[in-house]
Amino acid sequence: xxxxxxxxxxxxxxxxxxxxxxxxxxxxxxxxxxxxxxxxxxxxxxxxxxxxxxxxxxxxxxxxxxxxxxxxxxxxxxxxxxxxxxxxxxxxxxxxxxxxxxxxxxxxxxxxxxxxxxxxxxxxxxxxxxxxxxxxxxxxxxxxxxxxxxxxxxxxxxxxxxxxxxxxxxxxxxxxxxxxxxxxxxxx
Amino acid sequence: xxxxxxxxxxxxxxxxxxxxxxxxxxxxxxxxxxxxxxxxxxxxxxxxxxxxxxxxxxxxxxxxxxxxxxxxxxxxxxxxxxxxxxxxxxxxxxxxxxxxxxxxxxxxxxxxxxxxxxxxxxxxxxxxxxxxxxxxxxxxxxxxxxxxxxxxxxxxxxxxxxxxxxxxxxxxxxxxxxxxxxxxxxxx
DNA sequence: GCGGACCGAATGAACGTTCAGTCTAACGAA
DNA sequence: TTCGTTAGACTGAACGTTCATTCGGTCCGC
Numbered sequence: 001x002x003x004x005x006x007x008x009x010x011x012x013x014x015x016x017x018x019x020x021x022x023x024x025x026x027x028x029x030x031x032x033x034x035x036x037x038x039x040x041x042x043x044x045x046x047x048x049x050x051x052x053x054x055x056x057x058x059x060x061x062x063x064x065x066x067x068x069x070x071x072x073x074x075x076x077x078x079x080x081x082x083x084x085x086x087x088x089x090x091x092x093x094x095x096x097x098x099x100x101x102x103x104x105x106x107x108x109x110x111x112x113x114x115x116x117x118x119x120x121x122x123x124x125x126x127x128x129x130x131x132x133x134x135x136x137x138x139x140x141x142x143x144x145x146x147x148x149x150x151x152x153x154x155x156x157x158x159x160x161x162x163x164x165x166x167x168x169x170x171x172x173x174x175x176x177x178x179x180x181x182x183x184x185x186x187x188x
Numbered sequence: 189x190x191x192x193x194x195x196x197x198x199x200x201x202x203x204x205x206x207x208x209x210x211x212x213x214x215x216x217x218x219x220x221x222x223x224x225x226x227x228x229x230x231x232x233x234x235x236x237x238x239x240x241x242x243x244x245x246x247x248x249x250x251x252x253x254x255x256x257x258x259x260x261x262x263x264x265x266x267x268x269x270x271x272x273x274x275x276x277x278x279x280x281x282x283x284x285x286x287x288x289x290x291x292x293x294x295x296x297x298x299x300x301x302x303x304x305x306x307x308x309x310x311x312x313x314x315x316x317x318x319x320x321x322x323x324x325x326x327x328x329x330x331x332x333x334x335x336x337x338x339x340x341x342x343x344x345x346x347x348x349x350x351x352x353x354x355x356x357x358x359x360x361x362x363x364x365x366x367x368x369x370x371x372x373x374x375x376x
Numbered sequence: 377g378c379g380g381a382c383c384g385a386a387t388g389a390a391c392g393t394t395c396a397g398t399c400t401a402a403c404g405a406a
Numbered sequence: 407t408t409c410g411t412t413a414g415a416c417t418g419a420a421c422g423t424t425c426a427t428t429c430g431g432t433c434c435g436c
Contacts, residue, residue: 008284010198014392024417026394035392090282094275096196126348129339130330134349137325142318151317160314161322168356202426212383214428223426 001042001084009039009091036097043092046085053078055109064113064122065166071110072139072162079143086143105132117170124171131169138165189230189272197227197279224285231280234273241266243297252301252310253354259298260327260350267331274331293320305358312359319357326353 003012003020014035018025032038057074061067079086092098105111114131117123123131142161146153191200191208202223206213220226245262249255267274280286293299302319305311311319330349334341 006284006287008197011284013390025392026418027416029393030415087282090278094278094282096194096199099194124348124352126352127339127341127345129333130341130345130349133329133333134326134353137329138322141321141325145317145321151315153315153318157315157318160312161318164312164314164356165322166356168352168354201424213426214384215382217427218381 001046001088004042004091005084005087009095009097039092039097042088043097046088049085050075050078051108058109058113064117064120065170065172067113068166068169069159069162071113072135072165073158075139076143076146076158079140080146083147086140086147090140090144105136108132110135121171123169126169134169135165189234189276192230192279193272193275197283197285227280227285230276231285234276237273238263238266239296246297246301252305252308253358253360255301256354256357257347257350259301260323260353261346263327264331264334264346267328268334271335274328274335278328278332293324296320298323309359311357314357322357323353 003016007016014028015025017038018028021028028038032041053074054071057071058067061070111128111132114123114128114135118125118128138161142153142158145151191204195204202216203213205226206216209216216226220229241262242259245259246255249258299316299320302311302316302323306313306316326349330341330346333339
């Protein structure tokens with residue numbers, strides 16, 4: 001993952017991988033049929049990890065709004081802490097390695113969460129696939145921005161985006177309380 | 189672009205490019221120093237195109253809301269009509285070709301549009317960089333979904349997302365009119 | 377006859393993959 | 407306990423292929 005992050009698929013040679021793993025080139029071929037299979041395995045492994053994080057985050061919170069916001073932050077956190085995973089996914093999903101794959105994301109817990117929200121009329125009736133992409137896109141965009149180092153992203157900034165997204169997505173009017181013009185605190 | 193879309197950076201060999209261009213391999217090197225420069229040039233060229241589309245779209249519409257929605261649709265349209273551009277961007281931006289680039293997007297007209305909206309209090313006070321990524325992310329996510337063919341995206345679906353996003357981003361309460369429960373038509 | 381656009385076989389480096397062989401740990405027989 | 411056998415993990419030099427790039431040469435308009 002580290003190699004792919006900084007050198008791309010192409011720049012990551014098998015000998016580089018074997019060096020970093022501390023084994024000989026041939027050894028890799030005892031465990032994987034070739035480079036392709038190695039990469040597929042990486043994807044499967046990390047999809048699994050991401051799914052676990054999502055499932056866990058979705059179960060914490062009383063209201064659907066809270067659960068949504070928790071998940072947003074949790075996913076953001078995961079990507080920021082695992083930059084290689086983020087970069088790998090973005091590269092993989094847009095590469096020919098992926099073409100013809102069955103879009104595993106639509107079996108994700110987050111997808112079901114959105115569907116349920118629509119069913120219970122808490123979330124606007126929008127194609128859940130679109131909602132999902134909007135959320136994933138937002139999270140990874142925020143994480144990429146943070147990791148680029150070009151823009152400082154505070155917790156407060158993050159909360160702003162997450163809440164904006166929830167406001168747009170949910171059916172509810174703006175929350176009853178905290179509507180006062182109370183100057184929004186911008187400190188960390 | 190077509191080659192990169194279907195084969196990736198790595199799979200796109202110079203001889204493939206020269207064949208498709210109808211010239212000899214060597215000819216490319218009269219115009220570009222090498223593969224890298226060719227790809228950089230592709231990026232620059234398409235950034236320019238995208239910028240033109242954005243600028244044009246942003247100038248059509250009376251209210252800021254309308255201008256936003258127009259731009260959303262226009263960008264979506266552009267990507268759907270130019271799948272190769274979309275794929276190329278997504279690949280390029282996550283590849284080592286791009287690392288250390290100065291994030292040209294923040295000089296985009298859309299970025300200024302968002303800043304102005306914040307200044308005039310029509311758009312929530314959120315770091316405009318984050319807003320920009322949210323919008324771009326949403327547009328390209330929708331376009332990718334459409335192009336994948338896995339999910340049918342109608343104009344109505346698109347409008348839903350764009351409006352949801354605007355609702356979340358803008359400071360205004362939900363629009364006064366069109367609030368009636370008029371059953372939303374889900375047909376094609 | 378000049379200059380630059382263009383050609384395309386040749387070059388050399390880089391890469392994924394192979395395979396003949398080494399090493400190690402486990403186990404059963406003596 | 408000791409030794410022989412074996413399976414399979416591991417090695418890394420070598421192989422064959424692919425590719426970006428080069429360059430001596432041709433072609434053509436002026």
